[in-house]
Amino acid sequence: MLEAINVNVNSSFKVESYNAANNCESTGWHIHPEFELVYVKNGTGCLHVGSKKRDYTNGALIFLGGNIPHADFGNKDHKDSMEIVIQFKKEFLVEKLKVFPELKGIKKLIEKSNQVLIFDEKTKFASWNYFKRFETLDNQGKLINLLSILDYLSKNGSYESLFDTISLNGFKKVEISRLEKTFEYVNNNYHKNISVTEISDRLGYTPNSFCRFFKKMTHQRFISFVNEFRIGKAVELLSENNMAIIEAMYKSGFNDPSYFARQFKKYQGVTPTDYVNKRYPQLLLKDSLL
Incomplete structure (x- = not known):
């Protein structure tokens, strides 16, 4: 599935910290256009990326480019466990960093992440102080800290490249490129009217041939994929921004409350109200709908 990731408009990247009491909810086998740098403090687990797996025994530090399928990396072995996940879009590289020679x-380090970089134990241990600082910093401090991390890793980091190149077996390179462009289109336009005609034109398909292509690549109808992605965004908006259900509905791209409620129940197993009531009862004070 395509994971829904919210990078706030007043920030160039997203950073989340998880511990034993606040574990990252599993998204299973997933993909997203954003680059991802993950620090796992300790414990054992498996780094499952693409067709390859690497077990780790005392935490891990991994950096992977966008649109690379992978599973969750963290574990729940120890009470003092900590997982720090940093995600940023391609624009962070091609628009923001390019102005600074x-x-x-x-x-170069970010570009190499398309090969998936697994850093060694020494690098992981030495960079811990950088990663743990995030929870005490404001947005400006977080950006400076991220650049400090990337600076350290680019100069002193020792790593293994998991892949020479990333490929999806059984598909042509042009098909993979078109699928990535489709993911990026949905990721950037989920809150608007998603046009099959527009995305088809961008990729050089007719609407019907695009729908056949997408079904072949994902085993899912395009409209089902978009709805599932939007529901993922709605869940994230409810969770992270303390947002009312009706506001989350509009911001995730839905306009019909009854249709939104049906799709929410289809992909989450409960209605929006039941979901909020179970997880965030304080939000119900904001809502009398859905």
């Missing part, structure tokens, strides 16, 4: 080492 001094950051060419960082840009």
Whole structure:
């Protein structure tokens, strides 16, 4: 599935920290256009990326590019466990960093992440102080801290490249590229009217041939994929932004409350109200709908 990731408009990237009492909810086998840098403090687990797996025994530090399928990385072995996940869009590299020629080492490191970089134990241990600082910093401090991490990893990091190149067995390179463009289109336009005609034109298909292509690549109808992605966004908006259900509905791209409620129950197993009531009862004070 395509994971829904919200990068706030007043930030260039997203950083989340999880511990034993606040574990990251599993998304299973997933993909997203954003780059991802993950620090797992300790414990054992498996880094499952694409067709390859790497077990770890004392935490892990992994950096992977966008649109690379992978499973969750963290574990729940120890009470003092900590998982820090940093995600940023391609624009962070191609628009923001390009104006600083001094950051060419960082840009090269980010570009190499398309091969999936697994850093060694020494690098992981040495960079811990950087990662644990995030929880005490404001947005400006977080950006400076991220650049410090990338600077350290680009100059001192020792790593294994998991892949020479990333490929999806059984598909042509052009098909993979078109699928990635489809993911990016949905990721950037989920809150608007998603046009099959527009995305078809961008990729050089007729609407019917695009729908056949998408079904072949994902074993899912395009409209079902969009609805599932939007529901994922709605869940994230409810969770992270303390948002009312009706506001989350509009911001995730739905306009019909009854249709939104049906799709929410289809993909979450409960109605929006029941979901909020179970997880965030304080939000119900904001809602009398759905």
